[in-house]
Amino acid sequence: MSKSVIVVGTGNAALCAAMAALEKGASVTLLEKADEALAGGNTKYTAGAMRFAYDGADDLMPLLRDRSDAHLPSTDFGSYTTEKFGADLLGFNDGRPLSDEQQALVNTSLDTMQWLASHDVKFEPIYSRQSFEKDGRHVFWGGLTLAAENEGVGLFDMELAAVKRMGGTVRYNSAVTGLVMDGARVVGVQVGDEVVLADAVILASGGFEANEDMRVAHMGDNWKAAKVRGTPHNTGDGLRMAIKAGAAQNGLFKGCHATPMDLHMADFGNLDLPPGERKNYRKISYFLGVMLNANGDRFVDEGANFRNYTYAQYGAAILEQPGQFAWQVFDAKVFDLLYGEYRFFDAHFVEGDTLEALVAKMEGVDQAGALATLSAYNDAVDTNTAFDPTALDGKSTTGLTPPKSNWAQKLDTGPFRAFPVTGGITFTYGGVKVDETGHVLTADGAQIPGLFACGEMVGGVFFAGYPGGSGLTSGAVFGRRAGYGAA
Numbered sequence: 001m002s003k004s005v006i007v008v009g010t011g012n013a014a015l016c017a018a019m020a021a022l023e024k025g026a027s028v029t030l031l032e033k034a035d036e037a038l039a040g041g042n043t044k045y046t047a048g049a050m051r052f053a054y055d056g057a058d059d060l061m062p063l064l065r066d067r068s069d070a071h072l073p074s075t076d077f078g079s080y081t082t083e084k085f086g087a088d089l090l091g092f093n094d095g096r097p098l099s100d101e102q103q104a105l106v107n108t109s110l111d112t113m114q115w116l117a118s119h120d121v122k123f124e125p126i127y128s129r130q131s132f133e134k135d136g137r138h139v140f141w142g143g144l145t146l147a148a149e150n151e152g153v154g155l156f157d158m159e160l161a162a163v164k165r166m167g168g169t170v171r172y173n174s175a176v177t178g179l180v181m182d183g184a185r186v187v188g189v190q191v192g193d194e195v196v197l198a199d200a201v202i203l204a205s206g207g208f209e210a211n212e213d214m215r216v217a218h219m220g221d222n223w224k225a226a227k228v229r230g231t232p233h234n235t236g237d238g239l240r241m242a243i244k245a246g247a248a249q250n251g252l253f254k255g256c257h258a259t260p261m262d263l264h265m266a267d268f269g270n271l272d273l274p275p276g277e278r279k280n281y282r283k284i285s286y287f288l289g290v291m292l293n294a295n296g297d298r299f300v301d302e303g304a305n306f307r308n309y310t311y312a313q314y315g316a317a318i319l320e321q322p323g324q325f326a327w328q329v330f331d332a333k334v335f336d337l338l339y340g341e342y343r344f345f346d347a348h349f350v351e352g353d354t355l356e357a358l359v360a361k362m363e364g365v366d367q368a369g370a371l372a373t374l375s376a377y378n379d380a381v382d383t384n385t386a387f388d389p390t391a392l393d394g395k396s397t398t399g400l401t402p403p404k405s406n407w408a409q410k411l412d413t414g415p416f417r418a419f420p421v422t423g424g425i426t427f428t429y430g431g432v433k434v435d436e437t438g439h440v441l442t443a444d445g446a447q448i449p450g451l452f453a454c455g456e457m458v459g460g461v462f463f464a465g466y467p468g469g470s471g472l473t474s475g476a477v478f479g480r481r482a483g484y485g486a487a
């Protein structure tokens with residue numbers, strides 16, 4: 001007899017779990033807290049980029065919708081080995097070895113992408129952000145080559161279509177509020193007063209990034225006022241339910257991905273913007289200038305490394321400052337180099353012809369302190385080394401704390417602009433422990449019968465950061481695993 005499976009959530013992890021369970025003959029109902037427009041969780045806010053190991057173009061072609069794209073014959077995708085993927089993850093592990101979860105992510109990433117493609121979830125090369133042109137060829141860098149057609153919304157649409165084709169049903173406005181237990185076994189869920197019974201429950205309801213109380217409890221007071229870059233619905237509901245049912249906590253509960261964001265953005269992400277504009281409240285060109293806090297002090301090495309390696313930590317650094325804001329200061333020399341998000345119609349900034357005029361407009365900042373800091377910075381800049389934003393140019397400050405280790409140019413060419421920023425949380429890293437079948441485990445390593453988890457709810461996948469595009473792949477890998485396990 002076919003098994004009945006409830007999936008909680010409709011993000012990428014939930015939809016992959018549903019597809020896998022349906023493939024194995026289960027009858028599947030997805031219960032989604034949001035209405036139809038906001039279903040899909042953080043998945044819909046993404047660029048749909050997915051990182052996976054591959055040997056070369058032959059591995060990528062079957063994943064593409066349009067294999068007749070005229071660019072393809074002149075494209076070099078290179079390779080991205082499992083060793084390289086593992087090494088990239090290790091770079092964010094603060095000395096930890098690869099966890100079991102990370103090894104699963106790396107080793108089944110390609111297979112999972114092929115499986116998605118087999119369900120007509122198709123991809124396209126990310127020419128605009130991940131390749132450059134050299135000698136008439138498109139050369140990919142960084143191991144991240146493909147994104148879902150039409151970004152995160154497209155990924156959601158294609159996966160939802162697959163789920164519906166296979167007979168899955170979705171109920172919106174159906175927040176799961178508790179697990180129904182029969183002894184130690186999970187036998188269903190509570191949706192308010194309603195009980196929905198099933199042979200297995202897969203929790204795919206995201207992290208706790210949108211829950212102020214849980215942020216403060218696990219990550220500290222600094223996180224109370226954090227902006228949330230994605231959905232307002234990921235409030236840790238599934239985590240609390242699983243832990244109440246005996247699940248072992250896994251991974252770093254104080255860890256999260258958070259980036260500098262426009263101080264005046266709304267409290268949550270905005271799906272009303274067209275896909276290409278959704279990232280525009282982010283402000284991550286700080287490496288081209290300096291950041292000042294309310295005291296007028298600098299507080300990070302803005303040029304410590306390429307921004308890919310610092311931006312996910314600097315959201316937290318801003319939230320640690322007095323008043324939890326900062327100003328990013330640039331001079332006219334770099335205006336053209338700032339990412340497009342600084343020219344977004346709703347980008348907030350002040351401008352002045354002199355540093356004095358600029359600082360006078362920077363609300364909440366100690367003006368004397370700021371001018372002293374900017375003057376000391378300008379005096380400390382190495383003027384002998386050439387500025388080169390495409391390399392770690394070593395153009396640094398001398399005798400300054402904190403230093404600026406690369407791209408340190410004097411702020412000497414007006415007009416000057418300053419952008420007010422705060423920290424915005426992308427998603428949390430703490431989760432529950434699962435085994436190879438996706439079963440949720442207790443602290444003793446025993447399965448909680450009937451209970452599975454995937455996506456942001458799985459702990460131990462990310463620690464101090466992650467190579468971009470790994471979040472969605474993780475959701476697909478652990479979602480498929482949970483779906484097979486449950487069915």
Ligand SMILES: Cc1cc2nc3c(=O)[nH]c(=O)nc-3n(C[C@H](O)[C@H](O)[C@H](O)COP(=O)(O)OP(=O)(O)OC[C@H]3O[C@@H](n4cnc5c(N)ncnc54)[C@H](O)[C@@H]3O)c2cc1C
Pocket residue numbers: 008009010011012013014031032033034038039040041042043044045046047048049050051174175176177204205206207229230231233234235236237238269426427454455456457468469470471472473475
């Ligand atoms: C702005 C932004 C950009 C990003 N860009 C990328 C990228 O390009 N590539 C990448 O790999 N990752 C990216 N990420 C990270 C990525 O979004 C996540 O890793 C991934 O979407 C998590 O998938 P998930 O299915 O676990 O969670 P989600 O997609 O967030 O889904 C969770 C679902 O559970 C629902 N839910 C919550 N509580 C309940 C409840 N009680 N009952 C029922 N339903 C509930 C939510 O409404 C939601 O539908 C980005 C994140 C953000 C915010």
